[in-house]
Amino acid sequence: MNQFEGKVALITGGSRGIGFSCARLFADQGAQVVICSRDEVTAQSAAAAIGDSCTGAACDVTDPDAVKLLLKNIAAEQGALHILVNNAGITEDGLLARMKNEQWERVIATNLKGAFHTCRAAAKLMLRQRYGRIINIGSIVGLRGQGGQCNYAAAKAGLIGFSKAYAREVSSRNITVNLVAPGFIETDMTSDMSDEMCTAAVRQIPLARIGTPEDVASVVAFLASDAADYITGAVIPVDGGLAM
Numbered sequence: 419m420n421q422f423e424g425k426v427a428l429i430t431g432g433s434r435g436i437g438f439s440c441a442r443l444f445a446d447q448g449a450q451v452v453i454c455s456r457d458e459v460t461a462q463s464a465a466a467a468i469g470d471s472c473t474g475a476a477c478d479v480t481d482p483d484a485v486k487l488l489l490k491n492i493a494a495e496q497g498a499l500h501i502l503v504n505n506a507g508i509t510e511d512g513l514l515a516r517m518k519n520e521q522w523e524r525v526i527a528t529n530l531k532g533a534f535h536t537c538r539a540a541a542k543l544m545l546r547q548r549y550g551r552i553i554n555i556g557s558i559v560g561l562r563g564q565g566g567q568c569n570y571a572a573a574k575a576g577l578i579g580f581s582k583a584y585a586r587e588v589s590s591r592n593i594t595v596n597l598v599a600p601g602f603i604e605t606d607m608t609s610d611m612s613d614e615m616c617t618a619a620v621r622q623i624p625l626a627r628i629g630t631p632e633d634v635a636s637v638v639a640f641l642a643s644d645a646a647d648y649i650t651g652a653v654i655p656v657d658g659g660l661a662m
């Protein structure tokens with residue numbers, strides 16, 4: 419299936435985990451894919467693992483100038499940007515009473531402000547094209563909270579409001595903005611969970627397993643596809659039923 423033939427996709431944080439799975443799926447289905455992460459070598463070797471239709475670039479999404487430059491390069495080299503997946507994310511957990519300012523700032527800067535920077539830098543291109551599919555990666559933590567993650571929950575809940583507001587702003591230009599909210603997904607981000615924590619988590623998940631990056635990527639690809647042309651401002655949990 420080459421449903422993304424002729425489309426250009428940017429996936430932030432595409433060097434591993436959920437972002438890498440999205441990049442591979444888009445590339446497999448015909449898109450030209452650009453992935454970025456903070457480290458150039460990591461981004462380029464991940465792109466090489468996907469193949470010729472994927473390129474890797476260094477871009478820290480917390481830096482508005484770096485994001486602007488990345489989008490400028492995409493406009494110059496690819497000539498368009500159809501799909502933007504705001505996936506770059508970090509956690510820096512801690513109880514609120516002991517949370518340092520930097521822990522709060524870094525998590526908000528990456529998970530929330532990063533999407534603002536990329537959407538703003540991509541706006542001119544998408545508005546002129548009268549086409550855009552933006553998929554923001556939130557979390558069920560943004561829907562239901564999680565002790566020890568006030569910074570992350572605030573960023574991901576903020577991303578929901580951001581997605582809905584921007585969806586309204588750009589709907590007349592055939593640009594959709596949706597949010598996918600994963601639950602527990604097996605990636606580096608969750609790799610420090612002990613076996614006991616995993617067993618306890620699975621017990622709470624109606625579908626009784628931890629999710630895979632591919633579980634999330636397939637929903638992201640659906641939202642970027644023609645089949646989802648009439649969906650905007652939606653929040654779709656991919657969590658095995660955990661948040662219901």
Ligand code: NAP
Pocket residue numbers: 430431432433434435436437454455456457460477478479480504505506507508528529555556557558599600601602603604605606607608
């Ligand atoms: P991951 O394996 O840790 O990958 C995170 C990716 O983001 C990496 O490619 C990382 O690359 C990149 N990144 C981090 N900070 C960045 C920055 N400032 N600028 C550019 N790239 C940056 O995480 P994941 O589990 O795949 O998570 C992907 C997204 O899903 C995140 O938004 C996360 O919050 C969300 N999510 C994950 C889960 C889960 O259970 N795994 C659940 C809910 C939501 P570098 O380190 O090289 O920069």
